[in-house]
Amino acid sequence: MATKKKTAAKGAPGTVRTAGDPALDREMLHSMLLQRRFEEKTGEAYALGKIGGFCHLYIGQEAVSTGIIGQLRADDYVIGTYRDHGQALARGITPRAVMAELFGRIDGCSRGKGGSMHLFDRNVNFLGGHGIVGSHVPLAAGVGFAIKYRGGDQVCVCFMGDSVVNIGAFHEALNMAALWKLPVLFVIENNRYGMGTAVERAAAVDDLSKRADGYTGMDGIVVDGMDVHAVRDAAGKAIERARTESRPSLLEVRTYRFRGHSMSDAVSGTYRSKDELDEYQAYDPVFSLRDAMVLASTMTVAEWEAMERDVAAIVQDAWDFADASPEPPPGALFEDVLVDTTS
């Protein structure tokens, strides 16, 4: 079977993107750059043995988290997968708390008990990274159910990978979300590969957003995931629909990961070529926005360099903080299995 090559971006490589509102652009650029440098630091810490277990980097996909989460209110909910560092940072979990969690330390956002795949923070309604593919999609529908049950106007955003569209839980959740009109935005981060399996080798549908067609009232939308403005605009509309009309949407964001599936996966060579990687890196979402801003004179090179220094300092601070944080005491082992309260 011939592989159908689907490019993520709309334009050709090197397309100069449009800059937007300077203040917003600066904010989004900072958010994406923080994720980028944080993840690079994470890779370094992993190599030094500071981080163990499974660890999935977000490099290349920053426009998805920044573009979508930037449209949420503080009382909205975010839930995601094991590739959750970027969303956690974009949602406002501090770099210190995320890095300490990756290090397995007491000051981590999950007190060192979750790890890379299970970042949680009740303060920002971040309902976790979840490690079983598809398992968290019904949870998102459940959050939407609770919002509607209480008559609230919050929204729940559910991030998932492209492989999720083939699992039963996805269909069961989308069916009920559409059936009961739940305020949930389901976001497929289509980075072209479920681990090492290309989308077209796994899904009997050539356009993942078409999965929405099976559920009456659910919009299926495709957007260029390397363009943070496009992501932000599409997400804004879908979130508004959820908030005001209590209608779920399925948003397919076409993106690309610049690193392997996990730390044990080569960047390229087996299931994807170096050429393909190079091609997508030309659409780098972080630098595309930077270049557009510089071209539009909404940011100077000096300001960019200052932003780099600022982000580098934040990331180094996160490392230092995590490194100094103690491991959970042995007594923590038996804590948090059950609560001893009733309501």
Added chain:
Amino acid sequence: MPIITYREALNQALREEMSRDDRVYLMGEEVGVYNGAYKVSKGLLEEFGENRVVDSPIAELGFAGIGVGSAMAGLRPVIEFMTWNFALLAIDQVVNSAAKMLYMSGGQYNVPIVFRGPNGAALQLGAQHSQAFESWLAHIPGIKVCSPGTPYDAKGLLKSAIRDDNPVVFLEGEMLYNTKGEVPEGEYLIPLGKADLKREGSDCTIVTSGKMVLVAMQVADQLAKEGIHLDVLDLLTIRPMDVEAIYASVRKTQRAVVLEEGWEICGIGAQVVDFIQRECFDHLDAPVLRVHQADVPMPYAKGLEKIAKPDAAKTIAAVKQVMYRA
């Protein structure tokens, strides 16, 4: 005191708790318009409306997950599985989501949810509809597991389960729904994690729960005529297990038989026996014996099914063996 069925007792518990706390809702297949596959939810749709008594599609994994997600967002769902056999489709949500959430979030997200429905064999329902899952579920830290055998216990325990801030697996019995017993009027609760000494004797302890409590009581009646007096210890909650109650009884009687509905290998009885050998070794006058389902999928044929199930005769034989009266 009014005598009502196990089914009515559960219905009362749901009604009372839904009236008491508007965060409590019931979701599952056929719970609303149909009034429940086993009529446990009879009348609740009429009383509480379709927002709180929610008929789900046949999608156990999906609606179990919806229950967990809604609990994380502040509701107190009661998820009904038409039977626990079907809940295997949802086991990921019970085990990977509900049971783990509090721990992997470092204590931030507890999941106050009840998963309930009939467990174990009825009559001639064949292999896929006749399974007891106590040991599967009780194996998992992060959830509680209840298995009441009488209407009184069913009501008091379900009310406690709904009020508990942890995930609770609630195992009922298709063969129990029509059984009757005294249930007082008005509110009462039975605490989770406490066993109930249903019968006091001096000669041998039967440790059991759920449907098998009725078998144990029958055995106790019969053996009393032969001068053998049993302690019948109903665990009520399998996890956390009331080990102190087990120790107290076995230290008194010095012999024990564990009666359970499920299979032998890695069953609840295996765990009970382990607790007993660890803490009551010097009190035992005989090895602890177990009575359980035969180690086969449940057959359909009536005669085969009968011999596959644990029953009074097998239990009596086990008691006599530990009494050296065989």
Added chain:
Amino acid sequence: MATKIFMEALSPTMEEGRLVKWNVPEGAAVKSGDVLAEVETDKAVMELVARGDGVLRKQLVAEGTTAPVGSLVGVIAAADEDIAALVSGAGSATPAAAVPTAAAAAAAPVTPPAPAAAAPVAPPAPAAPVSTGPTRSSPLARRLARESGLDVGTIAGSGPSGRVIKRDIEAAIAGGGVTGVSRPPSAVAGADFTDQPLTQIRKTIAKRLAESIGPIPTFYLTAEYDMTRAVEMRAQAAGLGDEFKVSVNDIVLKAVATALAAHPEVNAHWLGDKIRYFSRVHLGMAVATDDGLIVPVIFDADQKGLREISSESRALAAKARERKLTPEQYTGSTFSVSNLGMMQIDQFTAIINPPECGILAIGAIEDTPVVVDGAIAVRKRMRVTMSCDHRVIDGAVGARFLLDLRRMLENPLMLVF
């Protein structure tokens, strides 16, 4: 650093002790090794020594009071040290008595066992070893046997494959009279009786002898020996000088020891699953004391000469009466002799001291008319009665031993060789 003084297990079977006398008053300085008090055990009065230096700050047990092994009886500390916390713990379970729970320090996922009940500190008495053989028994039966002082190996099991179970122990206890001893009706009023609380030694005697008469199928063999020559020999020896003075009893002990060496089939212990025959002869000699009976041991008695046996038996008897015997001096006998001849008892039966299998009861020597070579003559006659555990000693076996003993006592010159 304060040192707690515990009631120590001063004999192998001791479970509690009576503090007879404090040798050191409160406030006096003591050094490690000093004798703090005299303690009456189940066998003897023993010394309780200091395990640390300092001042005996507190005597927690009054003289004449009984305290369980492992309980706190006093505190040694510096003169100004605060010992309130230590003293308040008196009478509670102590480290000495507690059984360490091994799992407490083990890896976390191991469910910690419930705290174990305090176990008896004293190891099983060597005189009543618990069988280690293949006897099947339930854990409960073993515990009940231990608590009742029974050897589970001596009890026939009625469970599967002969497993000894609870009902077998209960039957053994009932049959053995360990419980349910009837008391004579006591007088109601007046001063014509005195109540004597049981001493430790009396308690132990009662328990052990009851055990003995219960499960041991005993039979008795009586013989009358002509002791004329033995008495003559004793008189002749005494005439040679003080260093040759021995008693008739010494001659009897020597003869018994020599006969035992030739008859290992009666020099044996019943161990439940096996019979242990001894090649060495450790002869127990029952000694009456003010408090009761105790059986010090002449070790390797068959290897010792009359003079040595004489001096040793005298020393042991004196120590026994002063209750200064050490546990090593009254455990380990392979066969015993009890002599009530000096009390003008003609003949009696003695009770076997388990796990020994035989005991010889010696009566008084009497001038008795007997037929010698067809004529009536007055001879010095002595009756001996041997109690035999029939599980080990059959009638003929016991009789052969007594026959050999007769040859020696009636021809005491044999003892010289």
